[in-house]
Amino acid sequence: MNSDDSLPEIVRYYCDADEAKRLCTGWFRLEHARTQELILRYLPPAPATIIDAGGGAGIYACWLATRGYQVHLIDPVPKHVEQARAASAQQAEHPLASVQMGDARHLLHGDNSVDAVLLLGPLYHLVDRGDRLACLREARRVARPGGLVWGAGISHFASLFDSLAHGFFADASFVPILDRDLEEGQHRNPTSNPVYFTDAFLHRPGELYRDFVAAGIDVLELVVIEGPGWLAADFDRLWNDPVQRERLLAVIRKVEREPSVLGASSHIMAIGRKKAQ
Numbered sequence: 001m002n003s004d005d006s007l008p009e010i011v012r013y014y015c016d017a018d019e020a021k022r023l024c025t026g027w028f029r030l031e032h033a034r035t036q037e038l039i040l041r042y043l044p045p046a047p048a049t050i051i052d053a054g055g056g057a058g059i060y061a062c063w064l065a066t067r068g069y070q071v072h073l074i075d076p077v078p079k080h081v082e083q084a085r086a087a088s089a090q091q092a093e094h095p096l097a098s099v100q101m102g103d104a105r106h107l108l109h110g111d112n113s114v115d116a117v118l119l120l121g122p123l124y125h126l127v128d129r130g131d132r133l134a135c136l137r138e139a140r141r142v143a144r145p146g147g148l149v150w151g152a153g154i155s156h157f158a159s160l161f162d163s164l165a166h167g168f169f170a171d172a173s174f175v176p177i178l179d180r181d182l183e184e185g186q187h188r189n190p191t192s193n194p195v196y197f198t199d200a201f202l203h204r205p206g207e208l209y210r211d212f213v214a215a216g217i218d219v220l221e222l223v224v225i226e227g228p229g230w231l232a233a234d235f236d237r238l239w240n241d242p243v244q245r246e247r248l249l250a251v252i253r254k255v256e257r258e259p260s261v262l263g264a265s266s267h268i269m270a271i272g273r274k275k276a277q
């Protein structure tokens with residue numbers, strides 16, 4: 001873990017943000033449902049061993065444990081590690097295999113030892129490409145031949161869409177943040193407004209793809225997570241109607257690989273496989 005990097009800022013940000021509840025609110029529910037769908041699409045049957053690196057409060061890790069997987073969660077935020085331990089204790093029959101403070105750039109597992117690695121956070125929080133490649137190379141190292149890696153990115157254009165949709169596009173303090181996002185993909189929030197998030201790198205779809213390839217991981221899919229679902233005018237009403245919810249998910253599936261739609265999603269997902277030797 002580098003002491004001179006953005007981890008202290010990330011830890012500070014998540015002290016106030018509530019990751020344990022986020023995925024149950026508003027259109028984060030779409031992110032949650034689609035992420036689960038994209039994980040299940042490729043995951044081998046249980047039992048298999050998964051590392052959830054940047055697993056936050058344990059939402060995906062605990063869900064996978066209830067499905068019979070051996071899940072090891074690491075996260076650099078002490079609050080998240082505590083929350084994940086508490087969530088694991090709540091499901092005594094399906095606890096997490098381990099929950100530890102850790103950094104996706106330095107995994108403690110041995111070479112070729114796990115079936116799958118989830119990187120649903122580190123690849124957008126690490127602002128330096130060398131660090132993102134270090135994460136992916138570590139995922140490749142610990143994955144068995146043929147093992148799988150999921151990597152989530154925030155879209156290069158996400159803060160533009162978010163600011164337009166949520167009314168802070170014109171905020172003078174947001175203008176330089178957005179300008180830098182669009183020029184460099186380097187998101188920084190020097191204000192004290194938590195709505196403007198924290199240090200992050202915003203990927204163009206091709207950048208996430210190339211990071212996987214540079215780390216020696218074959219890309220099986222590069223898809224949208226939410227796609228254009230965030231545009232829904234009355235998302236809660238739509239999501240709470242089971243028929244419309246399924247329709248939305250079916251439409252997103254139809255457009256999920258479309259290159260012109262990839263950048264219009266808040267998040268994108270690369271799913272890769274380590275070559276079988």
Ligand SMILES: C[S@@+](CC[C@H](N)C(=O)[O-])C[C@H]1O[C@@H](n2cnc3c(N)ncnc32)[C@H](O)[C@@H]1O
Nearest residue numbers: 053054055056075076077103104120121122125
């Ligand atoms: C928005 S949360 C996502 C949590 C969960 N994976 C999800 O998808 O809902 C991003 C997570 O990435 C973690 N993270 C940031 N940098 C990391 C790093 N270098 N190694 C591991 N985790 C990291 C953060 O602590 C945080 O828990």
